Amino acid sequence: MLRFDATQLVLSHAGDSPIVGNLGPTSDELYHAGHRDRNFYTYGNMGLCSSIALGMALSTDDKVISLDGDGSLLMNLGAIATIGRENPSNLVVVVWDNEMWGQTGGQASHTATGTNLEEVANSCGITRTATVNDLETLEEAFGRAMREPGPWFIVAKIEEADQYMPVAPVEPEFTLYRFRNTYVT
Numbered sequence: 001m002l003r004f005d006a007t008q009l010v011l012s013h014a015g016d017s018p019i020v021g022n023l024g025p026t027s028d029e030l031y032h033a034g035h036r037d038r039n040f041y042t043y044g045n046m047g048l049c050s051s052i053a054l055g056m057a058l059s060t061d062d063k064v065i066s067l068d069g070d071g072s073l074l075m076n077l078g079a080i081a082t083i084g085r086e087n088p089s090n091l092v093v094v095v096w097d098n099e100m101w102g103q104t105g106g107q108a109s110h111t112a113t114g115t116n117l118e119e120v121a122n123s124c125g126i127t128r129t130a131t132v133n134d135l136e137t138l139e140e141a142f143g144r145a146m147r148e149p150g151p152w153f154i155v156a157k158i159e160e161a162d163q164y165m166p167v168a169p170v171e172p173e174f175t176l177y178r179f180r181n182t183y184v185t
């Protein structure tokens, strides 16, 4: 499953929900799959995508979607523990798990050597979880996550495409400004 195809699938089921994208390829592909005002692209920081989405989820009733990366989430596993503790029913975390720090050269991450992020989420008290390997099972799990209370934690195993998409022409400051000014709860 390619992240771009999976991102298009997520967008097709997202409605008006805010989507927070992990840095690098995830945000680039989110932009190219379908730029919208409620896409919040992050760049520069690792490990904060799901934390930002958690903060949003706690301040709105809308479903909030985090498109995180395995390497980034591994840098801040505490985010999963805090999601478990806060237990926001409207948060949907999808981890694009390519088992590597892709953007910096494809070094194998811990999910390539046995770390199971779904089990980490379970151990943090998140019960609505899935690990999916293809678009069909992603659609099933994500569709359910959008319909049923969460928090949801979906690990989506993906493969890297041969070539990266062009970098999205966005600036973090403008993203923040645009998001704050168009997202009225």
Ligand SMILES: Cc1ncc(C[n+]2csc(CCOP(=O)(O)OP(=O)(O)O)c2C)c(N)n1
Pocket (backbone or CB within 6 Å): 022, 023, 024, 025, 026, 044, 045, 046, 068, 069, 070, 071, 072, 073, 098, 100, 101, 102, 103, 104, 109
């Ligand atoms: C704190 C910090 N350390 C290192 C980097 C350099 N860096 C940028 S992207 C990246 C890999 C991110 O891996 P992952 O979240 O799995 O996303 P992928 O690139 O695989 O899509 C790294 C190490 C950074 N941006 N911030």
Ligand SMILES: [Mg+2]
Pocket (backbone or CB within 6 Å): 069, 070, 071, 072, 096, 097, 098, 099, 100, 101, 102, 109
């Ligand atoms: Mg990765």
